Amino acid sequence: MSTARGARARARIEVTAAIKDEARRQLAAEGAAKLSLRAVARELGMVSSALYRYFPSRDDLLTALIIDAYDSLGESTESAHAGVADAAPRERWNTVCAAARHWALDHPHEYALIYGSPVPGYSAPETTIPAASRVGLLLIGIVRDAHQGKGVARPRLPADLKAEAKRMAADLSPDLPPEVVTALVAAWAQLYGLIGFELFGQFNRVVEDREAFFRHAADQLAHGVGLVFPQVTGTASKGPGGSGV
Numbered sequence: 001m002s003t004a005r006g007a008r009a010r011a012r013i014e015v016t017a018a019i020k021d022e023a024r025r026q027l028a029a030e031g032a033a034k035l036s037l038r039a040v041a042r043e044l045g046m047v048s049s050a051l052y053r054y055f056p057s058r059d060d061l062l063t064a065l066i067i068d069a070y071d072s073l074g075e076s077t078e079s080a081h082a083g084v085a086d087a088a089p090r091e092r093w094n095t096v097c098a099a100a101r102h103w104a105l106d107h108p109h110e111y112a113l114i115y116g117s118p119v120p121g122y123s124a125p126e127t128t129i130p131a132a133s134r135v136g137l138l139l140i141g142i143v144r145d146a147h148q149g150k151g152v153a154r155p156r157l158p159a160d161l162k163a164e165a166k167r168m169a170a171d172l173s174p175d176l177p178p179e180v181v182t183a184l185v186a187a188w189a190q191l192y193g194l195i196g197f198e199l200f201g202q203f204n205r206v207v208e209d210r211e212a213f214f215r216h217a218a219d220q221l222a223h224g225v226g227l228v229f230p231q232v233t234g235t236a237s238k239g240p241g242g243s244g245v
Contacts, residue, residue: 028109032119067131069110074134076103089146090227097218104195152226154179187221
């Protein structure tokens with residue numbers, strides 16, 4: 001019985017992978033809005049009722065593809081970060097940003113699925129959150145290490161944003177100053193905006209050396225979240241509005 005169950009489990013894994021592969025092919029050809037379970041089943045030589053045993057609806061299949069894409073992006077950035085884990089926070093930050101860009105360039109359709117236009121009629125469930133959070137948590141961890149080490153410069157915060165900044169800090173990283181968390185959220189959005197502009201053609205006839213431009217922009221994001229102090233040797237000095245804790 002255990003041998004039979006093992007064979008069935010392996011078969012299910014293989015069929016699930018084949019369904020996802022065909023769905024990704026359709027995403028590349030038609031876009032997420034036109035993804036169809038019937039079309040996937042037809043291309044795989046399956047009847048629709050058989051495919052529904054693996055994915056009961058289009059939304060279930062989309063969710064699986066979205067989680068896979070976020071996890072692939074997360075794994076890529078985490079692997080790159082592991083190679084510079086002992087470096088200064090700013091270098092670690094720039095390495096993670098570069099890894100996210102390279103993943104997007106290598107997986108444009110998956111990137112479009114998670115950071116492109118919303119799919120009509122689809123709302124991502126909470127099960128996507130852990131995978132979607134991986135890059136953000138990695139960046140937060142880098143800034144946290146800097147804050148606990150030589151310190152981070154605290155960006156100036158307008159009075160009318162202070163309450164919202166405190167709320168975001170309480171939700172995302174209570175051990176970081178609210179000013180820094182606010183800058184992190186902005187940098188997170190700007191990072192994917194930079195990548196999306198390159199991937200979707202908005203930089204055409206505007207930015208030619210896109211890798212050099214991205215390196216500079218990512219480094220400016222690091223500065224914006226407060227990674228301005230030397231983190232390896234020496235004593236941090238206080239910058240404008242900063243803290244050398």
